[in-house]
Amino acid sequence: MVGFIDDQREAHGVEPICRVLPITPSTYYDNLARRADPARLSDRARRDAVLRHEIERVFEENWRVYGVRKVWRQLDREGFAVARCTVARLMKGMGIQGIIRGKPHRTTVPNKKAPCPLDKVNRQFRVPAPNML
Numbered sequence: 001m002v003g004f005i006d007d008q009r010e011a012h013g014v015e016p017i018c019r020v021l022p023i024t025p026s027t028y029y030d031n032l033a034r035r036a037d038p039a040r041l042s043d044r045a046r047r048d049a050v051l052r053h054e055i056e057r058v059f060e061e062n063w064r065v066y067g068v069r070k071v072w073r074q075l076d077r078e079g080f081a082v083a084r085c086t087v088a089r090l091m092k093g094m095g096i097q098g099i100i101r102g103k104p105h106r107t108t109v110p111n112k113k114a115p116c117p118l119d120k121v122n123r124q125f126r127v128p129a130p131n132m133l
Contacts, residue, residue, distance in 0.1 A: 002031050051075075051082060052090055059096055067098025 005017050005028055018025045034040045041049075058074045059066055066074065072087040091097065 002028060048090060052094060054080060055087060055090055056094065065099040070098065
């Protein structure tokens, strides 16, 4: 939403756009200030930025095969006190995952070319009135 306002602010102005969209002008300006000055970011956002770099480093050093558990344990060995769920959240946000052993389970393989079976019980899918078969 902030990107849209950035694109359209020259033509329409910030306040008119914010009146139409469900966002207050102060939220938009606060977002701009955070982008300009990283010191204004929350503690979690600052820590996440550091951890993203470390997670990426551990992932790359281990041939891009480590999953959440192994990355988390490697960070713990290196002295980073971080929760496993935090590593999982950041890895998911970064779009990286470890290698999965074996074949993925596939329960059903539909055949689109097979003909549909005939209706042998003569079901009627339209009823003349409510609560009637």
